[in-house]
Amino acid sequence: MESAAETAEAPADAETPADAETPADAAAAAARAGAGKARSRRRRRVSAGSVAGALVLGGVLWCLPGEEAGRPAPGPAAGAQAQAAVRTGTAAALPALEALIDEHEARVRARPRDARSWAVLGAAYVERGRRTADAAVLYPEAERALRTSLSVRPAGNTEALVGLAALANARRDFPAARSWGEAARERAPKRWTVYPQLIDAYTGLGDHKRAAAALERLLELRSGPVALGRAAAVYRDQGRREDAAAALSDAAAGAAAPAERAAWLERAGQLAFERGDREPALRYFQEAVRLDPDQRAAQAGRGRTLAALGRTSEARAAYRAALAGQPLPQYALELGELYESLGMPEAAGAQYDLLRERVRREAAGGVDGALVLGRFEADHGDPQAAVRRLLAEWRRQPGIEVADALGWALHRAGRHKEGLRYAVTATDRAHEGTVRSAPYLYHRGMIELRVRREGAARRHLEEALRINPYFSPLHARTARTALVALGEPSVARVPDFS
Numbered sequence: 001m002e003s004a005a006e007t008a009e010a011p012a013d014a015e016t017p018a019d020a021e022t023p024a025d026a027a028a029a030a031a032r033a034g035a036g037k038a039r040s041r042r043r044r045r046v047s048a049g050s051v052a053g054a055l056v057l058g059g060v061l062w063c064l065p066g067e068e069a070g071r072p073a074p075g076p077a078a079g080a081q082a083q084a085a086v087r088t089g090t091a092a093a094l095p096a097l098e099a100l101i102d103e104h105e106a107r108v109r110a111r112p113r114d115a116r117s118w119a120v121l122g123a124a125y126v127e128r129g130r131r132t133a134d135a136a137v138l139y140p141e142a143e144r145a146l147r148t149s150l151s152v153r154p155a156g157n158t159e160a161l162v163g164l165a166a167l168a169n170a171r172r173d174f175p176a177a178r179s180w181g182e183a184a185r186e187r188a189p190k191r192w193t194v195y196p197q198l199i200d201a202y203t204g205l206g207d208h209k210r211a212a213a214a215l216e217r218l219l220e221l222r223s224g225p226v227a228l229g230r231a232a233a234v235y236r237d238q239g240r241r242e243d244a245a246a247a248l249s250d251a252a253a254g255a256a257a258p259a260e261r262a263a264w265l266e267r268a269g270q271l272a273f274e275r276g277d278r279e280p281a282l283r284y285f286q287e288a289v290r291l292d293p294d295q296r297a298a299q300a301g302r303g304r305t306l307a308a309l310g311r312t313s314e315a316r317a318a319y320r321a322a323l324a325g326q327p328l329p330q331y332a333l334e335l336g337e338l339y340e341s342l343g344m345p346e347a348a349g350a351q352y353d354l355l356r357e358r359v360r361r362e363a364a365g366g367v368d369g370a371l372v373l374g375r376f377e378a379d380h381g382d383p384q385a386a387v388r389r390l391l392a393e394w395r396r397q398p399g400i401e402v403a404d405a406l407g408w409a410l411h412r413a414g415r416h417k418e419g420l421r422y423a424v425t426a427t428d429r430a431h432e433g434t435v436r437s438a439p440y441l442y443h444r445g446m447i448e449l450r451v452r453r454e455g456a457a458r459r460h461l462e463e464a465l466r467i468n469p470y471f472s473p474l475h476a477r478t479a480r481t482a483l484v485a486l487g488e489p490s491v492a493r494v495p496d497f498s
Helices: 017-057 076-088 094-110 115-132 135-152 158-170 174-187 194-204 208-221 225-237 241-253 258-274 278-291 296-308 312-325 329-341 345-364 370-380 383-396 400-412 416-427 438-450 454-467 475-486
Strands: none
Touching (some): 076 094, 076 115, 094 115, 115 135, 135 158, 135 345, 158 174, 158 194, 194 208, 208 225, 225 241, 225 258, 241 258, 258 278, 258 296, 296 312, 329 345, 329 370, 370 383, 370 400, 383 400, 400 416, 400 438, 416 438, 438 454, 454 475
């Protein structure tokens, strides 16, 4: 697979005056830019929600206003391409997605009882919200559009049910995603687009057997990039990294459009980074950004990988580019920890403030931010608050990610034995903890060290660094320090069987 040439090495990692000004200013600028874009979209889109609400409540049909002056006309071909993407769960280029949204806003204005157009519009809002992290505006609009589609055509409207499942998954509301997905499967068991949403929902709920069964059914009904991409995610969760990498390679090769190929390459980069393959990961991420400059997850991946390569000035720039277009709390957490590892506490604090603000903003769109906020609070805030938040999350949706975060939060709050139970759940094959994750094993090893299980601690810390020696600019260093302190295994107590 061709990859973009790697960028030239940056000069020595000295802070330039411009970079020294950036952290707090960049965080504030990103927040202001996001708010400005949200206000602009709200002005353009709010009437779509009004039409949906009026249609559901009383049948009064309102009209959408005209588009903003100077806005380019939607491209029909781009809109058609994006429609195929959102209906099948593949990535769409943002300009094409905008064209699709404009087209279907016009359609529902002209034909407000067109259930299919409402469903496509809702799915497009979900994808737009996911790509831009503008959940506060777009996810409520998506829900209104999808529910309007169901109200217009309640029977046999599988497309709207699948859209509602996708919206729930985007909000990290896995019980709702399961309910909508199972309702869609009951009505149309041979409709393959149902099964990717069920896989995500079951995985988020820690139900890996049902996720594997849903994948098996998907592969019976469908071949091609979407099926391969979902298979890769399940294989990765099962610890089958080689199978996951092969599936992603095939998905990228079969992609129909640059944005779709970029999305699969970004996931391949994630997989490569998770196993410590820095240079291949960087090539995947750079090629993804070349194919789709709006692929912000790949820009964040570049930041992660460049930091692991010691190219921290470039890493910071990559993270800032990701946050400018998709200000996800997770990216702010990673950049904050990078600043912290470089001895820049004020810059780190600016990112942590941005994280809190983004979690609050996403909550207005129905997004469950308990996981990322719990992770942040455990290491950089109030561990007791993290425990309360993550315990509630575990009771509602007990996935492997939540088990790991909860175990670590309990440890940080001084409840080490309780924390170890959840850390074992996240990492032990008997408990479906088959993900080969360096951070998970690091957490388990550090908790075991605290409860004086030195042998197990040494084994799991060594495995974490063997999987990925660069898994975190902060915690990989701590893992190495802990291993040095543990020293080599003692043979003093080994019995003599001679």
